[in-house]
Amino acid sequence: MLAAVENKPVSVEAKPVLRVEGLKAYYQMNYFGVRREVRAVDDVSLTINRNEIYGIAGESSSGKSSLIKTIAGAITPPLRVVEGSVKFDFGGKELDVYAQRPAMKAARWKHLSYVMQGSMNVLNPVRKVKHAFRDFAFKHMGLSEGEFRARVESHLQRIGLDPRVLESYPHQLSGGMRQRLTIGLATVCEPEFIIADEPTTALDVLVQQDVLALIKGVQQRMGSSIIFVTHDMTVHAAIADRIGIVYAGRLVEEGSTLDVFQHPQHPYTAHLIASLPRIGDTRKRVALGGKPPNLADPPSGCRFHPRCPLAVDKCKSENPPLLARNSGRVACWRAGEVEAA
Amino acid sequence: MTALLELQDVNKDYRVGGFLDRSTLHAVKHVSFTLDAEKPEIFTVVGESGSGKTTTARMILGNETPTSGTLRFMGKDIAAVRTRKERLEFMSRVQPIFQNPFEAFNPLTTLDYYLFSTARRFLGLKDKAAVEAATDKSLQHVGLSLAEVRGRYSHELSGGQLQRIAVARALIPGPKLIVADEPVSMVDASLRMSIVNLFRELRDTLGVSIIYITHDLSTAYYISDRVIIMHKGDVVEAGRAEDVLGNPTHEYSRALRSAVLPPDPVVASAIIREKLRAI
Ligand SMILES: Nc1ncnc2c1ncn2[C@@H]1O[C@H](COP(=O)(O)OP(=O)(O)OP(=O)(O)O)[C@@H](O)[C@H]1O
Ligand SMILES: Nc1ncnc2c1ncn2[C@@H]1O[C@H](COP(=O)(O)OP(=O)(O)OP(=O)(O)O)[C@@H](O)[C@H]1O
Ligand code: SF4
Ligand SMILES: [Mg+2]
Ligand SMILES: [Mg+2]
Numbered sequence A: 001m002l003a004a005v006e007n008k009p010v011s012v013e014a015k016p017v018l019r020v021e022g023l024k025a026y027y028q029m030n031y032f033g034v035r036r037e038v039r040a041v042d043d044v045s046l047t048i049n050r051n052e053i054y055g056i057a058g059e060s061s062s063g064k065s066s067l068i069k070t071i072a073g074a075i076t077p078p079l080r081v082v083e084g085s086v087k088f089d090f091g092g093k094e095l096d097v098y099a100q101r102p103a104m105k106a107a108r109w110k111h112l113s114y115v116m117q118g119s120m121n122v123l124n125p126v127r128k129v130k131h132a133f134r135d136f137a138f139k140h141m142g143l144s145e146g147e148f149r150a151r152v153e154s155h156l157q158r159i160g161l162d163p164r165v166l167e168s169y170p171h172q173l174s175g176g177m178r179q180r181l182t183i184g185l186a187t188v189c190e191p192e193f194i195i196a197d198e199p200t201t202a203l204d205v206l207v208q209q210d211v212l213a214l215i216k217g218v219q220q221r222m223g224s225s226i227i228f229v230t231h232d233m234t235v236h237a238a239i240a241d242r243i244g245i246v247y248a249g250r251l252v253e254e255g256s257t258l259d260v261f262q263h264p265q266h267p268y269t270a271h272l273i274a275s276l277p278r279i280g281d282t283r284k285r286v287a288l289g290g291k292p293p294n295l296a297d298p299p300s301g302c303r304f305h306p307r308c309p310l311a312v313d314k315c316k317s318e319n320p321p322l323l324a325r326n327s328g329r330v331a332c333w334r335a336g337e338v339e340a341a
Numbered sequence B: 001m002t003a004l005l006e007l008q009d010v011n012k013d014y015r016v017g018g019f020l021d022r023s024t025l026h027a028v029k030h031v032s033f034t035l036d037a038e039k040p041e042i043f044t045v046v047g048e049s050g051s052g053k054t055t056t057a058r059m060i061l062g063n064e065t066p067t068s069g070t071l072r073f074m075g076k077d078i079a080a081v082r083t084r085k086e087r088l089e090f091m092s093r094v095q096p097i098f099q100n101p102f103e104a105f106n107p108l109t110t111l112d113y114y115l116f117s118t119a120r121r122f123l124g125l126k127d128k129a130a131v132e133a134a135t136d137k138s139l140q141h142v143g144l145s146l147a148e149v150r151g152r153y154s155h156e157l158s159g160g161q162l163q164r165i166a167v168a169r170a171l172i173p174g175p176k177l178i179v180a181d182e183p184v185s186m187v188d189a190s191l192r193m194s195i196v197n198l199f200r201e202l203r204d205t206l207g208v209s210i211i212y213i214t215h216d217l218s219t220a221y222y223i224s225d226r227v228i229i230m231h232k233g234d235v236v237e238a239g240r241a242e243d244v245l246g247n248p249t250h251e252y253s254r255a256l257r258s259a260v261l262p263p264d265p266v267v268a269s270a271i272i273r274e275k276l277r278a279i
Helices: A002-006 A010-014 A064-071 A101-107 A129-141 A145-157 A163-167 A175-187 A205-222 A233-239 A257-262 A267-274 A313-317 B053-060 B084-093 B111-123 B128-141 B159-171 B189-206 B217-223 B241-246 B251-258 B265-278
Strands: A018-031 A034-048 A053-057 A079-090 A093-096 A112-115 A193-197 A225-229 A242-247 A250-256 A323-325 A328-330 B003-016 B023-036 B042-047 B068-073 B094-097 B177-181 B209-213 B226-231 B234-240
Touching (some): A018 A064, A034 A079, A064 A079, A093 A101, A112 A175, A129 A145, A129 A163, A145 A175, A193 A205, A205 A225, A205 A233, A233 A257, A242 A257, A250 A267, B042 B053, B053 B177, B053 B209, B084 B094, B084 B111, B128 B159, B159 B177, B159 B189, B177 B189, B226 B241, B226 B251
Parallel strands (some): A053 A225, A053 A242, A193 A225, B042 B209, B042 B226, B094 B177, B177 B209
Antiparallel strands (some): A018 A034, A079 A093, A242 A250
């Protein structure tokens, strides 16, 4: 695998490592003859470059997990890909996730690792933690038993875990310890592509920084690419190179991290940035008015229009396309106006 | 003062390790504090991962017995709550909200079933319409409705939606005390604010006291009346929120406060790069 990477022609290097095109993934259910469709991922296109960290932000139930799950090829019914494609480029070889299922399976753990949301559950409750590391990582690392154990232990120590946790059962560990273990598991074999859903939600700020530094370190050493989801904007601020903002199943803004924080172009992004809590501030904050949209029956036109302070008539009927602007892309009929306001 | 909850020198030890290297882990050490029944408050527990917060919460909920020390709720030893009737009575007064909403609900059971059975069990409601009304009312408190939740399974909802359902469920019995273990860790900043504002409202209008376990110093600062900071099982700092969080004295609480990442990409990414260099 390493040899393949080294022999890559230079032109391949410039190709994005992940290409998502026109992706639609819906939860399609049938309750006693009544069809229900939740359009959780609705026409998302994005690319991720080698050696890049891409963060996905958005409110609760906007479809972040559904998107990343679909990218990871880890969907199960009722979630189905309705349209579009997800293609990886591992060492010059294209892998079309939904056209080449078996190849995708083989790529798991070797080229790619995926940490699900609330994934403390991947740890088998009746087996000691060390077995999970053996099962998932050992065969990909080409180390002897002793070297492997030493590598795992030093890896865990970097995120503040005592090597003795390997001898524990999951229920004997705290929530934050389990979350760190799953990150340790996903990064120890230093894959080319890491997909992580809310990897630091159960951690305090000190440990969170260790975990973020670990993730960043793996990425820098390996030149790997990372796509991660979190609603925690400070995590995006800390490690993302680019950010994609998801609203109601759609990508509404994308740009360099600096631009998204300093010059948000979409009214929803602007709200997100403005409402960030800052320590020492006890003002009662205003939540975004209105309800989060129902993805089974999303608003017409721009899905943000019922809550948007800038909405005009056109917004109700026509969906704004995601168009290039500044360092990124924005989907809003009045893109950029919010900044002036 | 009448005590709502009183912890006196509470300790919890676990036996850990294999047959050869068995040792004792002191998960919670000498923890004492009292909540006043007449003055509902938001009592926040902050502390690093593994410092004993969840273990303390589990003891307050009667899910775990202390190795030594006593916990009393409205004057009654929680360890002495034994019979089914006593347990039901206790649980209608003290309600939990757990850390991971994905673990809190069985994926094979519909969420409305959980809510309905809570209403039947604790409110003694039999009539279907009354059960549904009580359920809908508490869902409305958290910005949801029965219509949105009916017939759905936990895996059909996002983390934030699930957590709000967990809050709604805890509200149904009309508790005096809610023990919320990281109730906002899964939700976004705006919902986070709506949940903590909800806690304030519960305190001020329904007189509910809340034990709020969190890693999130900004919401802790924002809603807490009092705060304790735990470190390796010990309470290392306790007092009014402004004092403890505004002017921390213990090394850990100081580190915690100064480590808060600002929502600013220039500063935050520099901190992580610095950390990386240090390794
Ligand atoms: N298995 C499922 N069946 C039906 N609907 C689902 C299922 N899983 C998720 N959904 C719905 O899809 C939408 C998007 O959910 P998703 O979990 O992707 O949100 P999210 O952005 O990750 O939210 P959070 O930040 O709260 O985790 C939500 O409306 C959710 O209720
Ligand atoms: N059943 C158990 N058996 C053995 N050890 C346990 C058990 N439950 C908890 N522990 C240990 O007790 C300590 C405290 O755990 P606890 O879950 O209370 O931490 P916490 O403060 O809630 O941490 P987090 O913020 O990560 O959730 C940890 O070292 C944990 O490994
Ligand atoms: S398109 Fe219209 S409704 Fe949508 S964000 Fe822009 S201004 Fe607001
Ligand atoms: Mg999610
Ligand atoms: Mg805990």
